[in-house]
Amino acid sequence: QQQVKQSPQSLIVQKGGIPIIxxxxxxxxxxxxxxYQQFPxxxxxxxxxxxxxxxxxxxxxxTISFNKSAKQFSLHIMDSQPGDSATYFCGGGxxxxxxxxxxxxxxxxx
Amino acid sequence: NxxxxxxxxxxxxxxxxxxxxxxxxxMNHNSMxxxxxxxxxxxxxxxxxxxxxxxxxxxxxxGYNVSRLNKREFSLRLESAAPSQTSVYFCASxxxxxxxxxxxxxxxxxxx
Numbered sequence: 609q610q611q612v613k614q615s616p617q618s619l620i621v622q623k624g625g626i627p628i629i630x631x632x633x634x635x636x637x638x639x640x641x642x643x644y645q646q647f648p649x650x651x652x653x654x655x656x657x658x659x660x661x662x663x664x665x666x667x668x669x670x671t672i673s674f675n676k677s678a679k680q681f682s683l684h685i686m687d688s689q690p691g692d693s694a695t696y697f698c699g700g701g702x703x704x705x706x707x708x709x710x711x712x713x714x715x716x717x718x
Numbered sequence: 719n720x721x722x723x724x725x726x727x728x729x730x731x732x733x734x735x736x737x738x739x740x741x742x743x744x745m746n747h748n749s750m751x752x753x754x755x756x757x758x759x760x761x762x763x764x765x766x767x768x769x770x771x772x773x774x775x776x777x778x779x780x781g782y783n784v785s786r787l788n789k790r791e792f793s794l795r796l797e798s799a800a801p802s803q804t805s806v807y808f809c810a811s812x813x814x815x816x817x818x819x820x821x822x823x824x825x826x827x828x829x830x
Binding site for chain 1: 722749751753758759760761762763766768774776777808810812814815816817818819821822823824
């Protein structure tokens with residue numbers, strides 16, 4: 609049973625475009641929703657995270673939108689750059705554990 | 719500042735062989751995790767340890783065992799490796815499940 613469902617599986621945008629990646633969760637015990645970025649051959653690293661008491665969080669060009677009633681959240685990347693090309697994972701965390709979605713491979717074309 | 723260190727980085731096993739993947743963190747974190755990463759499947763949680771002395775099954779625990787040796791170290795053991803266990807394995811640690819997790823560089827395991 610996939611506790612965190614992520615879409616799309618892959619995404620291609622032009623430089624300057626705004627890719628959007630969506631996630632839905634089932635476990636209402638989750639109180640931490642991170643997005644991780646992974647480059648080839650590297651371990652994932654935290655990009656941005658949100659708690660369910662806010663509906664939006666922005667850090668630089670990256671924004672999380674959170675809809676608690678729908679149990680959905682999304683990542684928006686403003687003015688995307690070729691250097692943003694990577695795999696992105698959403699997650700759901702509770703006190704004891706952290707679960708991830710299936711990942712989105714993003715390619716930003718120059 | 720090493721963070722999370724995994725050994726080995728690469729390993730090839732024959733079907734039926736056993737091995738232990740080692741993980742150590744130097745951030746004094748309570749929680750540690752083992753994930754496997756497969757194409758199209760994302761990061762799937764194998765086992766986790768919320769604190770020293772405790773371990774729990776994650777999403778895909780079959781075929782694996784773990785040991786939380788102390789607060790720093792969390793090992794993953796494959797008793798009888800199978801080709802289906804060919805994957806990239808990541809260890810991670812965090813203060814708790816709902817705080818930032820730090821990942822190691824991964825172990826690429828091939829079972830032939």
